[in-house]
Amino acid sequence: MLLGHYPFRALGSPCELHLWGESRADIDAIAEEAKSLVLRIERKYSRYRDDSVVSEINRSAGDARGVRVDDETASLLDYAATAFEHSGGLFDVTSGSLRRIWNFKSGRVPSPVEVTGALRCVGWSRVRWERPTLVLTVPGMELDFGGFGKEWAVDAVAELCRSRGVRHGMVDLGGDLRAIGPHPDGRPWLVGVRDPRAPERALASVPLFDQGLATSGDYERCMVVDGVRYTHILDPRTGWPVTGLRSASVIAPQCLVAGTATTIALLKGARDGVRFLDSLGLPSLRMDADGRVSGTLAGARRPCRTPAGSRLAGSEIDAAPARAGRSAPRRT
Amino acid sequence: MRRSRRERRRERPALRALTSSAMALLGIAGKASAETAIDHYEASYSFSTYSEDELESSKTIPGGERKRYDIKTQQVSLAAPITEWLDFSMQVTHETMTGASPWYTTPDAAGSPIQIMSGATIEDARNDLNVHANYYTEEGRLGFGGGYSKENDYTAINFGTDGELLFNEKNTTLSGGLGGSFDEIMPTDADLYPTRPKDKSKQSYNGFVGLSQVFDRRTILQGSFTYNWNRGYLSDPYKQVFQVGGVQNYGDFRPNSRHQFAFLYRLNRHIEETESTVHLSYQYYIDTWGLSSHTFELDWYQSFGDAIQISPHIRYYTQNRADFYVPYLRLGQRRPEDMSSDYRLSAYGALSFGLKGEYLFHTPWFRDIEWRLHGSVERYLSSGDLSLSSVSVAAPGLVSFTVFSVGLETKF
Numbered sequence: 008m009l010l011g012h013y014p015f016r017a018l019g020s021p022c023e024l025h026l027w028g029e030s031r032a033d034i035d036a037i038a039e040e041a042k043s044l045v046l047r048i049e050r051k052y053s054r055y056r057d058d059s060v061v062s063e064i065n066r067s068a069g070d071a072r073g074v075r076v077d078d079e080t081a082s083l084l085d086y087a088a089t090a091f092e093h094s095g096g097l098f099d100v101t102s103g104s105l106r107r108i109w110n111f112k113s114g115r116v117p118s119p120v121e122v123t124g125a126l127r128c129v130g131w132s133r134v135r136w137e138r139p140t141l142v143l144t145v146p147g148m149e150l151d152f153g154g155f156g157k158e159w160a161v162d163a164v165a166e167l168c169r170s171r172g173v174r175h176g177m178v179d180l181g182g183d184l185r186a187i188g189p190h191p192d193g194r195p196w197l198v199g200v201r202d203p204r205a206p207e208r209a210l211a212s213v214p215l216f217d218q219g220l221a222t223s224g225d226y227e228r229c230m231v232v233d234g235v236r237y238t239h240i241l242d243p244r245t246g247w248p249v250t251g252l253r254s255a256s257v258i259a260p261q262c263l264v265a266g267t268a269t270t271i272a273l274l275k276g277a278r279d280g281v282r283f284l285d286s287l288g289l290p291s292l293r294m295d296a297d298g299r300v301s302g303t304l305a306g307a308r309r310p311c312r313t314p315a316g317s318r319l320a321g322s323e324i325d326a327a328p329a330r331a332g333r334s335a336p337r338r339t
Numbered sequence: 340m341r342r343s344r345r346e347r348r349r350e351r352p353a354l355r356a357l358t359s360s361a362m363a364l365l366g367i368a369g370k371a372s373a374e375t376a377i378d379h380y381e382a383s384y385s386f387s388t389y390s391e392d393e394l395e396s397s398k399t400i401p402g403g404e405r406k407r408y409d410i411k412t413q414q415v416s417l418a419a420p421i422t423e424w425l426d427f428s429m430q431v432t433h434e435t436m437t438g439a440s441p442w443y444t445t446p447d448a449a450g451s452p453i454q455i456m457s458g459a460t461i462e463d464a465r466n467d468l469n470v471h472a473n474y475y476t477e478e479g480r481l482g483f484g485g486g487y488s489k490e491n492d493y494t495a496i497n498f499g500t501d502g503e504l505l506f507n508e509k510n511t512t513l514s515g516g517l518g519g520s521f522d523e524i525m526p527t528d529a530d531l532y533p534t535r536p537k538d539k540s541k542q543s544y545n546g547f548v549g550l551s552q553v554f555d556r557r558t559i560l561q562g563s564f565t566y567n568w569n570r571g572y573l574s575d576p577y578k579q580v581f582q583v584g585g586v587q588n589y590g591d592f593r594p595n596s597r598h599q600f601a602f603l604y605r606l607n608r609h610i611e612e613t614e615s616t617v618h619l620s621y622q623y624y625i626d627t628w629g630l631s632s633h634t635f636e637l638d639w640y641q642s643f644g645d646a647i648q649i650s651p652h653i654r655y656y657t658q659n660r661a662d663f664y665v666p667y668l669r670l671g672q673r674r675p676e677d678m679s680s681d682y683r684l685s686a687y688g689a690l691s692f693g694l695k696g697e698y699l700f701h702t703p704w705f706r707d708i709e710w711r712l713h714g715s716v717e718r719y720l721s722s723g724d725l726s727l728s729s730v731s732v733a734a735p736g737l738v739s740f741t742v743f744s745v746g747l748e749t750k751f
Contacts, residue, residue, distance in 0.1 A: 071505045072475055075379070078645060082363055089360040092611075093353035132555065137609075138645075144510065146477070162361070263361045264354070287354045 008175075008191045013038040017045045018157050020181025026168060027175035027191055037171045041164045045180065048160045052083075052152045054103065061150055065103065068128075069146030073135065081138045083152065083159065090155070090267050091131040097274040098267060099243035103149030104128035109248070111230045111239055122246035129243050158221050158266030161185045165219075165262075177215075178262075182222060185262040186215040200292055200304070203254040211292055213304055219262025223269035224254030224294075240273050251276035255284065255293040256304065265289070381418040381428075385713075385746030386411070391438070391738050394454060398735040400445075404456040407738065408438040414746075424475045432467040441736035443579040443588055444666045444680045452666035454682075454735040457577060465490040479504040479512075495522040499545075512551040514563075519544045526576035534579055534590030541571030549603075557609040567599040580678050582668035591679045593663065599626040614642040629662035630684065633727070650695040652717070659728040660686040666734065682736035688725025693717030693742075711748040717741070 011034045013024040024041055028034035053059045060080055067074045076084065090098040108117040108125045117125075128147040135142035143150070157180050164178045165185040176187040177196050186196045195216050199209030203224040213220060225238035225248075237248045255272040259265035268287055272280035277295050284291040284302065292304035391407035399405060411434065418428035439460060444452040471484035485498035499518025505511070520543045529535040549563030573595060579588035605620035618638040625631040636654045643649070661684040663677035697713035719740050723733025 069477055070475075071477075071479065071503075081645075085363065086357075086360045088611075089356050093356050135553065159361075259354075260358065261361045264357045267357055268354075289354065 011035065011038065013042070015042050017042070018049050018160065018180055020157070022180045024164070024179070025177040026173055028173065034173070037168055037173060040171065041167055041178075044164055044167055045160055048156065048163065052156050054106070054149070054151055054153070061152060064141060064143065065149045068143040068148040071142060071144070073140045073142030075139050076141055077139075084136055084141060085138065086155070086263070088131065088136060090271070094271040094274065096131070097243065098154065098271050099129065099131050100150050100152060100154065101129050101131050101134060101148055102154070102241055102243045103151030104147055105241045105243075105246055106151060107149070109237070109239075109241060111237070114230050114232060116232050116237065126246045129246070154270055155263060155266055157181055158183050158219070158263045161219060161262040183219070183262050183266060184215065184221070185219040186217055189216050200256045203294055204298065210294070210300065211304055213258065215258065218258050218260055219265045220256060220258050221262050221266035221269050222254060222256040223266070223273050240270065242274060249273050249276065251296060252280050253294040253296060253298070255280065255291060257284065257287075258290040258304070379420070379750045381416075381748065381750050383416050383746060383748035385414045385744055387742060387744030389740060389742045391740040394456065394736075399454050399456065404439045406438055407456070408436060408440060410434055410436045425472065427472045428470070430469045432465070434465040436461065436463045436465070440577060441682060442577070443581045444735055445581045446583065446667060451732055452735050463490050463492070478506070492525050492527050493522065495520055497521070510553040514549040514551065515547060517546045524572060524576065534588065535576045536572070539572030539576070541569060541573055543567060543569040557611065559607040561603070561605040561607070563603045565601040565603070569597040569599070571595060573597055575679070575681055578679065578681055580665060580668060580680050582672065582674070583670040585668070589668075589674065589678065591681065592677050593679055594628065594677050597626055597628055600624070616640040628684070630658060630660070632656060632658035646699045648697045652693045652695065654691045655688070657688040657725065657727040658686060659726075660684060666732065682734035682738070685734035685737070686726050686728045686730045687721050687723050687733060687737050688727060689719060689721035690725055691717055691719040709750045712746075713748070714745045716743050
């Protein structure tokens, strides 16, 4: 068995596949296919491409006929609807129009008037979704699949690799992870959860078998204006960036579910977010505004500097099998 | 602080729901799927058979004709986008009808009415063409349509306009329409039957307004009012009224004007947990012939995954009789100005139930094409006992029938 590493760039992040296989040719071909799947997803759901399905949907805003979407998009919308419902309306894919006014590269904080204006176009309840027809009822509404598209792509790639015969591997798309089985010798993948205030450092090292790990944090895309940190996670109720939790990481059978849980936790804020994560019964790690760390993963080994030259933006992965004697991974 | 057990139990479903939704999503993630085709063409074909039960032997004279109507219908429809804001659709129907129909009723030895069927087997065919175009704007839709229908004794031409206006952030839809139909009736064998006119016409004008309100993503409440005015020859040239001791049967005489009013309420509710949608509706109808009716309808659309939908259906209908309904005229009874022995104008109730199924699939070699195969069966039973109004003697001609239909539809 040999382990191949395939770094590439997609979804605005550095990505890497780590695949175990019998021959180089086998895993090269699978990695190539996996990369094109990620690029297909990016093409299809990017807000920044005019020819994407998301742009097509967004152009239809205000058109009562709506748009008919394909099965894949329909299932994503079904998922978004479920997440909206189970987050008390916080996980909202219609937050897209807020992105127009919150440009984190500009260093400019929008005025309350702009925020209120943009909020008129926000709200899943203003969407009529009757599979396969989606109607964005308010002109100017915009969907943004950024909140879960990357995590979904992680799972999709893992499923693809598995269907091509990969039994041991790791998918990393910009720090959102999914392990395909353990290493061939049965030992878990060891994954570092980074420190939101010192991304080059790992907050904890987490063993993963066949699970997804996702992290949301206020370090990902943010800006600091007059000493105030504005994160990219926007509250659909107020239109303003959330405060409260610096980051949250969750392990779940699917990376998508893990990512949704972390996003909802950050949206819920320090107290309710922590409660929400506890209630899910999934292993988690969170850091509050004062830098205090809690959660079932907080007791995990707490070492590690990211190895020099690591291409991994988010979490670090030790590609080599973990040594025996490390703490047993927690299965969910 | 730890949360109570109950609170925990309340939020676990969130994980279950997200996980199962994620699994559904991942089930199709690896497959290549078509890039969205939003504007598409539609074509469909359907075939259905309508067959009426034979008349019970106790409801007609011994040895009398008992066979009733059979209708086979074939329908082809096409819909196409013309521009971004204009679409066009058309529908062609071909029907063949055979069988006998209720002619008049006479009393049996005990005085109860029995049905006499038209002796000759009727063979007829109907061809029908309908076209419709829709123009869409930001605020709604405006449609125009027309149709032409021809069978050997009947020609009808109709046209109309309908539209929708959306407001209240498009949660409220106001709809309305106006239409007219101009029909010509040329009864067959008018020479043989003195009660049959040679050439008659009738017109009908209708209008409707409706309001539909979306309450949340899952609930829609609709209300509508329809008005229809028929004028001209509204009688049935193939029906007669029998008089005890009469020399000859009378024809069917109905008033030459009829105003009809219908009020419909409908609730559509989607139940996410079970992937089902329920349509519940009630309609009240009243007209100037003294007839009024209530209709209750329940449709349950149950999805099993993306591909399969099974929909059971039940409908209950009850009406009282029209002012001028008579099974037959008694000996010496003065001939009323208006009279009809048509069972459809008598007091009765009807129960129908059915099952529809559809299967959605894509051709494996070209995934842009979506196909929908559907089939349904419906059973309709009517009788005087099912009526909510009191029925002293039920019309003997009340019908029961079965409809089977299959169809294939494609979008590309």
